[in-house]
Each structure stands twice: as structure tokens, then as C-alpha cells.
Amino acid sequence: MKLLRFLLFPFAVLYDVITRVRNWFFTIGILKSTSFEIPVIAVGNLSVGGTGKSPQIEYLIRLLNDKYRMAVLSRGYKRKTEGFQLVNDTHTAEDVGDEPLQFYKKFKKVITVAVDADRTNGIQQLLQQNNPPEVVLLDDAYQHRKVTASSYILLTKYNDLFVDDFVLPTGNLRESRRGAKRATMIVVTKCPENLSKAEQEKIVRKLNPKSYQKVFFTTIAYDESLKGTNELTIDDLQDKEALLITGIANPTPLLNFLKEKKVSFKHLNFPDHHNFTQQDILKIEKAFNELPSEQKIMLTTEKDYMRLEGKVNPLNYISIKSHFISEEKAFNSLVLNEIKKVN
Known part of the structure; x- marks a missing residue:
């Protein structure tokens, strides 16, 4: 497998060029990106594979649901339906995807859950509902540049940091590491529970965050x-x-x-x-x-x-939950302040 990935390096270089040009086109306005008047928080990663997006989304739901009317919007990966769908009791995972259905079954009394591959249309549809959301969480939308989120939460696994990786197909990154600069917050997920302060500081230095970025550390706890x-x-x-x-x-x-x-x-x-x-x-x-x-x-x-x-x-x-190893209050305050900036 390592040899195959090495042999595919030229394709990785080409993929890197394509994704950089695409991002640049969005940055300079050649490709259209839509902003909204309500807070939109995008949660995602640079790499493929499980970085703990669902537990992080659920953490944000628990943090915000008693303060704002909320909606979670996902593309509904591997669903057999198309277009915008408001998740309801009749839906199955084949209709809307497993993660949106999980969010709905868990939190349907306090949030709206919808799916749409076109996140711009999805948010517009949500805002036209009788009781529109005040905050939208975008699930797995870090590369969805057609929407300009008000803040971005970038997840990266403790034992597979994006700074140690390379773009597909040689590595597992969906885009260059430079994409991390869009993040407001960087969350290192799936850390050991006893991760020391010294190790946390070492990882922060390795990630080399921008002055406007804050790094946090979480672990997974099983129910x-x-x-x-x-x-x-x-x-x-x-x-x-x-x-x-x-x-x-x-x-x-x-x-x-x-x-x-x-x-x-x-x-x-x-x-x-x-x-x-x-x-x-x-x-x-x-x-x-x-x-x-x-x-x-x-x-x-x-x-x-x-x-x-x-x-x-x-x-x-x-089931699992995301737990902050330290600075949970700082994370909560930062999320709430990001929302207040828009409101």
C-alpha cells in the first residue's frame, strides 16, 4: 500500500494543484460563495476518515440548543434520495444518511435536521421554514466553499495530524494543509485521556496555528x-x-x-x-x-x-461523546462569541 501511494505521487501533485486553484477562485470571487445573516458553523476536517465529527456536532447541539433555535444540515452521505429533505420520523438511513438520522432521533425535540448536497440551497430552504433556525451547524462541510460559514471548526486526529499528512492519493488529505488557515478553532480529537500539558503544547507548536486560531484537545468517552x-x-x-x-x-x-x-x-x-x-x-x-x-x-x-x-x-x-481534556469553558465561550459577532 505504501509503495502504491508513492507511485501515485504525481497524481497527488495534480490533485493538490486543482484544489488550490479551486480555493483561490473562491477566495478572489471567480467562484461564488454565499454568506448568510445568521451564524453558520462549519464542522469538518482536511482528511478523509473518522475524526469524530458526529460527537463534535452533538457537543455543539448540547451547548447551544437551549440558547438558540438550531438546525443541522448535512449532505446525507450515501443516501438514496436527492435534493433537500427535512428529516422526519418516516425516514430511514437509506433516505437521509446514518449520521443525520442519528442527530434527528437523538435531538428531534430541540433541533431541525436536514440534508442537501447543495448546502447553499439547504440553508435557504431552512430559512423559509415556519420556525427558521437562528444558528445552522454544517456537518462535514469544511471543503464546501459555496457557503461562507461565519466560523469553521477543524478537526484533526491526535495520532494522524493533518500536518503529518499529504493530499490524496498519496496521503489522506482532501486539500492542502494550507486549508487549515480557514479555521477559527482547531480541535485535536481522540486524544488519550491523560494527555499532558507538555504534550499538548508540543502538538500546538507542531500545528503552528495562526494568531486568530485556538487549539483544543478532546477525547472520546463511551457510554x-x-x-x-x-x-x-x-x-x-x-x-x-x-x-x-x-x-x-x-x-x-x-x-x-x-x-x-x-x-x-x-x-x-x-x-x-x-x-x-x-x-x-x-x-x-x-x-x-x-x-x-x-x-x-x-x-x-x-x-x-x-x-x-x-x-x-x-x-x-x-454511543460516544466528545469530552474536552482542558479549556472546555474557553471553547464554549469562543463558540458563543463567534455567534454573537454575527447576531
């Missing part, structure tokens, strides 16, 4: 309570055998967590955002039936549960 078919806790799994089903970019942190909790499991790994076919379901059921223990359970992630619910049973999922 001890399982949701789904049965009401269980992680500790309840210690006397059971689990079939773990994942279709996420990087399941390793979850695998490590279950091992730390002394959970015995067999892992079925599918690609990120995988749409489970009938053949996949038969494979899952066969693997579950072959587990030797009489005390067994099917376990998945919250995002995968959106695509598996109703297809296999019984099924439980484990």
Missing part, C-alpha cells in the same frame, strides 16, 4: 449504558459473548475499549457508512448463531444502528 433492544450496561457484557458489527472508518478505539472492559467478542468489520444488504444480514445472523455461548448479544455503534435497526434482532448499540 457505559447500552441502548437498543435490551437495557444493559457494559459490565453486563462480562458474562456474555458479543458479536460486534461495525461499519465505521476506524473501529480500533472501540475494540480497545471493549478489551479493557473484559468483553469477549467476535468482530465483523464492514466499510465506513456501509449499506447492509440481505447477504450481509445473513452473514451477521450466521456469525451470531455460531457463537458458542448461550449468553450472547449483537452489539454495534450508534451510527451503524441507524442502518441495522429492524434488520437484525436483538441488537444493542454503544
